[in-house]
Amino acid sequence: MTATGVGLRTKTVHGVALCDDPAREACFTVVHTDAEMHEWPGMSDVSRRERIHRHMNNECGAMEIAAQALVDFPDAPWDLRMRVARQAADEARHVLLLARRLDELNGHRGEFPVANYEWGVTNMVNTLPGRLAIENRTFEAGLIDLLGSLRTTWREAGDETTAEVLDAILSDEITHVRFANRWIRRLTEENPRVLLDVAMAVRFLARVNQALEPAVGSVNAVGVAFTAESRRPPAVDVDARLEADFTEEEVREVLRQAGFRSILPREVS
Ligand SMILES: [Fe+2]
Numbered sequence: 347m348t349a350t351g352v353g354l355r356t357k358t359v360h361g362v363a364l365c366d367d368p369a370r371e372a373c374f375t376v377v378h379t380d381a382e383m384h385e386w387p388g389m390s391d392v393s394r395r396e397r398i399h400r401h402m403n404n405e406c407g408a409m410e411i412a413a414q415a416l417v418d419f420p421d422a423p424w425d426l427r428m429r430v431a432r433q434a435a436d437e438a439r440h441v442l443l444l445a446r447r448l449d450e451l452n453g454h455r456g457e458f459p460v461a462n463y464e465w466g467v468t469n470m471v472n473t474l475p476g477r478l479a480i481e482n483r484t485f486e487a488g489l490i491d492l493l494g495s496l497r498t499t500w501r502e503a504g505d506e507t508t509a510e511v512l513d514a515i516l517s518d519e520i521t522h523v524r525f526a527n528r529w530i531r532r533l534t535e536e537n538p539r540v541l542l543d544v545a546m547a548v549r550f551l552a553r554v555n556q557a558l559e560p561a562v563g564s565v566n567a568v569g570v571a572f573t574a575e576s577r578r579p580p581a582v583d584v585d586a587r588l589e590a591d592f593t594e595e596e597v598r599e600v601l602r603q604a605g606f607r608s609i610l611p612r613e614v615s
């Protein structure tokens with residue numbers, strides 16, 4: 347399988363062909379698997395900095411995936427291209443918010459390794475609906491669930507400022523997932539073959555995940571063990587997913603996959 351975007355090459359990780367990494371400044375150490383990352387449990391100072399550093403690079407990847415889609419699919423409907431362009435601008439803002447917060451917490455760019463997993467997987471898919479299904483409808487929808495819990499984690503750890511940054515990012519991510527849901531539905535209605543593109547993309551992602559998932563009991567680069575718990579999907583933010591235009595049936599399916607763990611609805615202020 348080859349990378350399908352303009353000007354992209356592939357790399358092989360655990361026997362799987364993925365799109366080769368996007369350019370990064372020389373200060374960054376780019377790695378290829380979770381096992382090489384420096385993810386810490388808990389909310390120690392180093393864990394806080396690494397969480398923000400990792401999230402910052404992931405937001406950079408989301409920006410690059412959206413920008414690459416604009417290059418690769420010049421014939422996509424104009425309104426959809428505008429949505430993707432606005433997404434790229436939002437993601438750039440997310441990178442800056444997190445970079446600023448990292449500075450405030452006395453961290454620095456390149457302090458921890460970074461991996462470009464989402465970029466590597468998404469750009470192996472040669473259709474825009476397929477890429478939206480992976481990046482927006484799966485990775486970013488997962489981020490919605492994760493942020494739903496994380497902002498509470500940061501608040502409970504006494505860091506209201508980071509919690510507010512995550513709140514702001516979350517509300518943008520809901521719009522990214524929503525336009526992908528709406529456009530995939532619309533394109534499928536116009537051409538049922540699109541559903542096949544989406545199904546193939548999702549199946550490809552499942553294959554990659556299976557090949558790259560760290561074994562339970564193995565450890566990462568700072569000696570933290572991967573547990574069955576760490577491999578579980580995050581609790582589902584039902585409220586936010588419905589806001590992002592997933593159907594109730596789709597939310598039920600995600601809930602089932604997450605062992606029926608969910609985040610309580612947000613308080614209305
Ligand atoms: Fe983002």
Ligand SMILES: [Fe+2]
Nearest residue numbers: 408486519522
């Ligand atoms: Fe996003």
